[in-house]
Amino acid sequence: MLPVLLIFISGFIFQRVFMLDIKPISTMAMYLLLPFLVFKTFYQQPINQNFFYIVVTSIIIMALLIVIGLIIAKLLHYNKKKTNAFLLATVFANNGNYGVPVALFAFGQKGLAYAMPLMIFYTILMGVVGIYIAASGTSGVKTAFISVLKQPMNYAIIPGIIFQQMSLTMPSNLMKTVNMISQTAIPVIMLVLGMQLANVMGKHIDWRSVGIVSIVRLIISPVIAYLICIPFHLSPLLQNIIVVMAAMPSAANTTIYAIQYNTEPEFVSSATLITTIVSIPTLTLLLNFVS
Template identity: 40%
Template structure:
């Protein structure tokens, strides 16, 4: 219970603050989210990766991210065949299981439970997951009707993509960033995590309607919250991964569905109510499941 009170409860409280604020004031989340996407998050990505010591662990993270995503897609294909789901339901299940909330939720959990030494890995995974989600998420939400080109454009519009590239490049060139500039970037980056946490609460509060298709909800929740962490345990055991990176992979694998997938489902009319339902259920379930996982890791 100590981990719940020291890690999960403070994080959930911040989510709750965003949720209550949105319910009371009904702010336009689409107007606030760009603050995080275009200003605070790129600063956090750049400063974290610029200071990181890139090693083989980052390649392991890349392999894991793609392996887990394709495993989730394959499992959903099998479930869709077994339960005879239509394409839109299959897409909704893929969106909610293949793409987890590794940013708004995963980064603060990793920071508070594992420590700052794990933060560069968590940030790198968040950026990688965002790129993957912006491509494959858009593709599966649109089911191929212009999805590939639209997905590519989505990836190239994300500032975090360029912040990652800039961090790699600046590490290699003999140019010193002025202290005043880097200090401002650090200041902006420090504000990114609490802002992302508040935004998640606001996004959950903005869910307008639910579709309680329990067959899909229970299947998706089981895949995202139980099977995904088990696959991560198998991965880190087979590859004998460094303990810090193992902790990062295990935690992100147990994160609930990404709230961003709801926006994709709405935009492409891919069962948005069902996607919202799974996102809400997995987020609530994670309060217990992530606490148990942190106890296991510790």
């Protein structure tokens, strides 16, 4: 965890000093750096039965977390807006600028080969279901599909798979460009998360609700993932990646959704901050258990 934390802290301190506009940096990472990383991942990693397991387990985990979130919201008498915010914070994990780096540092390139397809599919789920939840069903479906269509990483998957399945070799000079740009993606998105966390410091925190979010997101979610993996008889590495990725804190992108649709943005951003801080000891314990 130490290399990951040091990069987060660097972004956090940098943002507290300079208070930059994060959106252009985030846009560059999302629309330029990640597509190169996605292409490289699918170009080098064949699509096999493991990808099917990633898709199925991700959908089941998300569905169960939505059900749990709705039950908790009902018991706590949340209104519609607070319920949607609670779902945003509990259902969607930060697999991108947190989960992928942790998988890389903890499990190496083999772990990254599983973590990247999982992150990509989860990003699609978040772009559809997450926006639908944030929009409260008003124009969620239309907005979700538009959002998915605007994500260039989804289009980078197709040529990557075609090149891999047809055994086509990228020219060495072009591959050097792909490698150089893709290698910058993970460090940049990690710095962006640190900067985002610096922006939500000092906001009002609903400690009871955020505490429940932390329990669901950091404890219940990985337990669910582990139980779901059992009947599939997955390889130990793939099972560990699915469980660890399910134990990530609240996704940073949900804060953007909450702001855009006015879905309790202070609560969602506070949940992202607190779950990220609390995840340091919980993930450390989990990684020591599964490694």
